[in-house]
Structure formats: C-alpha cells, structure tokens
Amino acid sequence: MYKATLARPLTLALALALAACGSDPEPPVEQIVVREPGTPVAATPDSAAADPSAAGKAAFAACAACHSVELGGASGVGPNLAGVVGRKAGTLAGFAYSDAMKGSGITWSEEELDAFLANPAAKVPGTSMAAGAVSDEARRAAIIAYLAGITG
Ligand code: HEC
Known part of the structure; x- marks a missing residue:
C-alpha cells in the first residue's frame, strides 16, 4: 500500500517528462538574439570598416604578435611602436635592430611607413622584419592611421 501511493506520483512525473521531450523543442538558447530596436550590432569586421580606428586596430592584429603599442611598454620580437610616426628608424633604446634598419x-612619416609595410625588404634591404608585409593599400592606411593615433 505504501509502495503504491509513492509509485503513482513518480510515474506521473516520468510521463510528464517524456511528454515534454516529445513536444516541439525550444530553439537552443544560443540561437536566440535579443536586441532592442535601434541598438547597434556588436563590432564585427564589417562594422569595423565603417570605423577607421577599429579597422586599424583589427588590421594591426597581424603586427601585434611582434609589436607592442603600449606607451612605454617593452619591445617584443619587434620594437615597441607607440609613437613610431615621426621617430627615426632603428632608434628605440634597448631594441637590437639590424644594421640595415x-x-x-x-624618419617614419606616414609615406615611409606605407612603403616599408608594402615591402619591408625592398624598403630596407637586410631588415630583420621577416613578416608583416601588407599588400592591401587600404589595410596599410588603416594600420598607419592607427599607429599615428598612438603618440609616445
Ligand atoms: C614576425 C615579427 C614581426 C611582425 C609580424 C611585424 N614586425 Fe615590424 N618589425 C619586426 C622586427 C624584428 C623589426 C626590426 C627590424 C630591423 O631591425 O631591421 C621590425 C621593425 C618595424 C618597424 C621599424 C620600427 C623602428 O623603430 O624603426 C616598423 C615601423 C614596423 N616594424 C611595423 C610593423 C607593422 C605595422 C607590422 C604589421 C603590419 C609589423 N611590423 C609586423 C618584426 C615584426
């Protein structure tokens, strides 16, 4: 008798659980995007194109593996680039530049940077900057504008 009264609610609960599984499944939570009307979409490569500084920062990601832009920050594989626009090439204290550099x-003007980034080895034959050439002109412009905005 005790067993029977306990078993009935359990059976009912199990049946309800099974029924719930069989009904139309809710869409997975991660597919639901709730956005207030008029709220801008979060930054994406597309929206970065509309905002030059965001585009420059995104394009600079290719350089960030070797270069810091933190004011007064340490150099990495490459020299720290905070304040590089207007700086004489190969002069950041404490960095072991190539003799070529x-x-x-x-002196790094925006034009000189553009030529260097387009083809580092052609602009500075013998440079130790082995990667980081940027063939796309708009990307170079965005990177240079980004660097010009970081004054050291
Ligand atoms: C693989 C590492 C690496 C990557 C990636 C890289 N660089 Fe460099 N960069 C260096 C090294 C090393 C030097 C020093 C070159 C020398 O002494 O000849 C250098 C030097 C420079 C200089 C000269 C700085 C000075 O003080 O005279 C500039 C400007 C520069 N890089 C910009 C960039 C930009 C912008 C990017 C991204 C598009 C980039 N680099 C990507 C390693 C890198």
Missing part, C-alpha cells in the same frame, strides 16, 4: 636614414 639602423643605417636606413629613414
């Missing part, structure tokens, strides 16, 4: 005589 030290002897280049370049």
Whole structure:
C-alpha cells in the first residue's frame, strides 16, 4: 500500500517528462538574439570598416604578435611602436635592430611607413622584419592611421 501511493506520483512525473521531450523543442538558447530596436550590432569586421580606428586596430592584429603599442611598454620580437610616426628608424633604446634598419636614414612619416609595410625588404634591404608585409593599400592606411593615433 505504501509502495503504491509513492509509485503513482513518480510515474506521473516520468510521463510528464517524456511528454515534454516529445513536444516541439525550444530553439537552443544560443540561437536566440535579443536586441532592442535601434541598438547597434556588436563590432564585427564589417562594422569595423565603417570605423577607421577599429579597422586599424583589427588590421594591426597581424603586427601585434611582434609589436607592442603600449606607451612605454617593452619591445617584443619587434620594437615597441607607440609613437613610431615621426621617430627615426632603428632608434628605440634597448631594441637590437639590424644594421640595415639602423643605417636606413629613414624618419617614419606616414609615406615611409606605407612603403616599408608594402615591402619591408625592398624598403630596407637586410631588415630583420621577416613578416608583416601588407599588400592591401587600404589595410596599410588603416594600420598607419592607427599607429599615428598612438603618440609616445
Ligand atoms: C614576425 C615579427 C614581426 C611582425 C609580424 C611585424 N614586425 Fe615590424 N618589425 C619586426 C622586427 C624584428 C623589426 C626590426 C627590424 C630591423 O631591425 O631591421 C621590425 C621593425 C618595424 C618597424 C621599424 C620600427 C623602428 O623603430 O624603426 C616598423 C615601423 C614596423 N616594424 C611595423 C610593423 C607593422 C605595422 C607590422 C604589421 C603590419 C609589423 N611590423 C609586423 C618584426 C615584426
């Protein structure tokens, strides 16, 4: 008798659970996007194109593996680039530049940066910057604008 009264609610609960599984499944939570009307969509590569500084920051990700842009921050594989626009090439204290960079005589204007980023080895033959060429002109412009905005 005791067993029977206990078993009945359990059976009912099990039946309800099974019925719930069989009904139309709710869409998975991660597919539901709730957005207030007029709220801008979160930053994506597409919306970054509309905001030059965001585009520059995103494009600079290719450089960030080797270069810090933190003011006064340490150099990495490459020299710290905070304040590089207007700086004489190969002169950041504490970084072991190639002789080619030290002897280049370049002062980094936006035009000089553009030429260097388009083809580092052609602009500074013998440079130790082995990666980071940017063939796309708009990407170079975005990166240079981003760097110009970081004054050291
Ligand atoms: C694989 C590492 C690496 C990547 C990636 C890289 N660089 Fe460099 N970069 C270096 C090294 C190393 C030097 C020093 C070159 C030398 O001494 O000849 C350098 C030097 C420079 C300089 C000269 C700085 C100075 O003080 O004279 C600039 C400007 C520069 N890089 C910009 C960039 C930009 C912008 C990107 C991304 C598009 C980039 N680099 C990607 C390693 C890298």
